[in-house]
Amino acid sequence: MAQNYQDAVAICRKVGYLDLFMTFTCNPKWFEITQYLEFIEGQNVEDRPDIITRVFKINLDELLHDLRHESHFGRVIAIVYTIKFQKRGLSHAHILLFLDSKDKCPSPADIDSILTTEIPDPHEDPIAYEDVKQFMMHESCGYANPRSPCMVNDKCTKHFPTKIYEETTIVEEGFPIYRRRNDGKTIVKIGITLDNRYVVPYNVDSLVKYQSQLNVE
Ligand SMILES: [Zn+2]
Structure with missing residues (x-):
């Protein structure tokens, strides 16, 4: 080691x-x-x-x-x-x-071509939609599920849900804020409706190929 x-x-x-x-x-x-x-x-x-x-x-x-x-x-x-x-x-x-x-x-456009934090269209890409549902949604926490392991002192330690961002931007020291548009797409898990603010960053090709939780940031 x-x-x-x-x-x-x-x-x-x-x-x-x-x-x-x-x-x-x-x-x-x-x-x-x-x-x-x-x-x-x-x-x-x-x-x-x-x-x-x-x-x-x-x-x-x-x-x-x-x-x-x-x-x-x-x-x-x-x-x-x-x-x-x-x-x-x-x-x-x-x-x-x-x-x-x-x-x-990379520019924001390069970042958008590598990874996304948005829910795929269930009609255009049903396989990716199911994979994101299964692997890439931050589990519901907050008031809906205060016992979630990410919750400490009534706050999600992973900072979900995030805000809505219309476009990807790069802030100081090169760290990006990813695009999470309010596009109406949602995923329901254990009875709770989740939108783009709950998506963990992923690359769609790798996710579909490997069928597992695979974050890319
Ligand atoms: Zn959480």
């Missing part, structure tokens, strides 16, 4: 700050996991960390391969990632992407 940490610091020193931050979480309903759980009746996901971690690593390796060679987000010159397990929680990876100097300093 110490060696990897030093390598990560050396990468930062050489190529500068990261450009994209992704979090990729294992989906216990992936077919490769559910088909093995069926072998023994009564066997649950939490009983088989051996299967979960292997399938997660296979998917993570595929994602890293995509990032390096498919250039969804521009030319990647370095990747740093860490895999976390929180007690018996699901495996997830935090991934830092460092882009080539030509792809750095």
Whole structure:
């Protein structure tokens, strides 16, 4: 771990700050996991960390391969990632992407082409709509669900719901505020209607391919 940490610091020193931050979480309903759980009746996901971690690593390796060679987000010159397990929680990876100097300093239009924080049109793209519903909505919290784990002192620690923003803008030090238009699209989860203010940033192609919670910021 110490060696990897030093390598990560050396990468930062050489190529500068990261450009994209992704979090990729294992989906216990992936077919490769559910088909093995069926072998023994009564066997649950939490009983088989051996299967979960292997399938997660296979998917993570595929994602890293995509990032390096498919250039969804521009030319990647370095990747740093860490895999976390929180007690018996699901495996997830935090991934830092460092882009080539030509792809750095993106405009708001570049950001909008990489990721979105809006609900897809259920008629134009029903698959993406279902995936966003399943994976990318911040669970209802606030007054509707004060017991949500994100709630501390009656406030959502993840800052949801956000405000409505008509366009993506870049504020000081290069941090963006993502476009979340009031376009009337909603998703209902556990009886609560959620709009664009509850969407976690995602890239639609990666989300549809990997069928898991996959944030891109
Ligand atoms: Zn919350």
